[in-house]
Amino acid sequence: MKKILVTGAGGYIGSVLVPKLLQSKYEVIAIDRFFFGMKKLPENNSLHIIRDDSRKLQKEIFQDVYGVIDLVAISNDPSAELFKQPTIEINAESRIHTATLAKSCGVKRYILPSSASIYGYHDELLDETCPTNPLTVYAKANEQAEQGVLPLADENYTVTVLRQATVYGLSPRMRFDLAVNGMTYGCYKNRKLPLMRDGSQYRPMLHVQDTTDLFCQLLETDSSLINKEIFNVGSEKHNFQIKNLAEEIVSIVSEFLQENIEIEWYGDPDKRSYRLNFDKIETRLGWKAKRNLKDSVLEILQALQDGTIKKDDSTITLEWYKQLVEWHKRIKEVEKYGGILDIE
Numbered sequence: 001m002k003k004i005l006v007t008g009a010g011g012y013i014g015s016v017l018v019p020k021l022l023q024s025k026y027e028v029i030a031i032d033r034f035f036f037g038m039k040k041l042p043e044n045n046s047l048h049i050i051r052d053d054s055r056k057l058q059k060e061i062f063q064d065v066y067g068v069i070d071l072v073a074i075s076n077d078p079s080a081e082l083f084k085q086p087t088i089e090i091n092a093e094s095r096i097h098t099a100t101l102a103k104s105c106g107v108k109r110y111i112l113p114s115s116a117s118i119y120g121y122h123d124e125l126l127d128e129t130c131p132t133n134p135l136t137v138y139a140k141a142n143e144q145a146e147q148g149v150l151p152l153a154d155e156n157y158t159v160t161v162l163r164q165a166t167v168y169g170l171s172p173r174m175r176f177d178l179a180v181n182g183m184t185y186g187c188y189k190n191r192k193l194p195l196m197r198d199g200s201q202y203r204p205m206l207h208v209q210d211t212t213d214l215f216c217q218l219l220e221t222d223s224s225l226i227n228k229e230i231f232n233v234g235s236e237k238h239n240f241q242i243k244n245l246a247e248e249i250v251s252i253v254s255e256f257l258q259e260n261i262e263i264e265w266y267g268d269p270d271k272r273s274y275r276l277n278f279d280k281i282e283t284r285l286g287w288k289a290k291r292n293l294k295d296s297v298l299e300i301l302q303a304l305q306d307g308t309i310k311k312d313d314s315t316i317t318l319e320w321y322k323q324l325v326e327w328h329k330r331i332k333e334v335e336k337y338g339g340i341l342d343i344e
């Protein structure tokens with residue numbers, strides 16, 4: 001049984017990926033600080049859950065590991081702006097450290113889940129050879145990570161970078177701060193679709209089941225096809241202009257609820273806009289995104305209606321991290337005076 005180490009395993013993508021790896025008969029080491037709770041992962045004899053900081057990983061953890069999928073991150077722009085230094089440490093430095101340590105321990109494969117936001121603003125259709133233009137701390141950290149891990153590739157160590165589009169769909173660690181999920185929730189709950197100005201920006205979308213299928217596929221793909229390679233991950237039909245995406249979601253939810261939905265604009269005009277070319281991943285790997293927007297939006301609506309998912313504070317990453325910081329401060333304050341927080 002091959003052993004796969006996944007960092008950020010308790011996150012939005014990780015909590016979909018880990019069960020899939022287990023089903024595919026891998027043994028999994030799941031590393032996370034579990035900021036979003038430990039109950040997002042299944043109980044399974046082949047799953048080893050380790051609460052640890054990715055910045056502190058030691059050699060021993062990589063013993064007999066075949067592949068690493070390094071999902072760990074402060075995972076969006078606003079959180080990264082608020083926590084600049086930790087973002088560089090976690091999203092860039094810790095991932096380079098992990099990739100380096102893994103190589104020195106004989107791990108065979110390393111996958112870096114980077115982001116399409118690294119392209120920043122571009123008018124033309126972008127393939128992997130186009131210059132990057134990272135506009136935010138989050139995107140810059142991803143670029144630094146890519147530049148740090150790719151040179152480690154050699155004939156015994158397969159390193160692959162995935163520039164994922166913005167992900168959507170249901171996950172045990174649900175995120176309503178992602179475009180499709182957030183728009184769907186707004187329509188459902190408030191009969192209003194929150195839309196970032198001015199709507200003309202392009203943003204590619206990718207279903208969480210599609211990207212996690214790809215991670216599994218890459219663990220078994222011939223190294224010569226993927227070693228030291230960067231792939232855009234998404235699909236041409238999901239290269240959405242944001243206002244068109246909003247209109248599609250409004251139409252799906254209106255039909256579902258049999259009610260009118262209004263668009264509610266927010267924010268300053270988004271400076272990020274990029275449309276990606278996905279020829280490389282489709283022709284070289286034969287991988288294609290399979291899921292479609294309508295089914296996924298309906299799935300989220302159904303889950304909201306059934307109560308199997310709900311929007312709580314932890315589903316908005318920035319708000320949750322702010323709360324964790326506040327609680328941490330309060331605990332420290334109480335401890336300073338020799339108190340404890342347990343009032344029972």
Ligand SMILES: NC(=O)c1ccc[n+]([C@@H]2O[C@H](COP(=O)([O-])OP(=O)(O)OC[C@H]3O[C@@H](n4cnc5c(N)ncnc54)[C@H](O)[C@@H]3O)[C@@H](O)[C@H]2O)c1
Nearest residue numbers: 008010011012013032033035053054073075115164166167
């Ligand atoms: N979700 C998307 O739309 C998207 C798009 C492109 C790229 N990505 C990338 O995919 C990866 C996963 O994203 P996600 O949406 O699952 O994010 P997420 O925030 O849900 O998951 C990140 C996980 O990392 C953990 N974590 C944070 N700091 C840690 C540390 N120092 N040590 C150990 N664990 C720590 C958190 O507890 C969390 O469970 C990230 O690298 C993200 O940048 C995501």
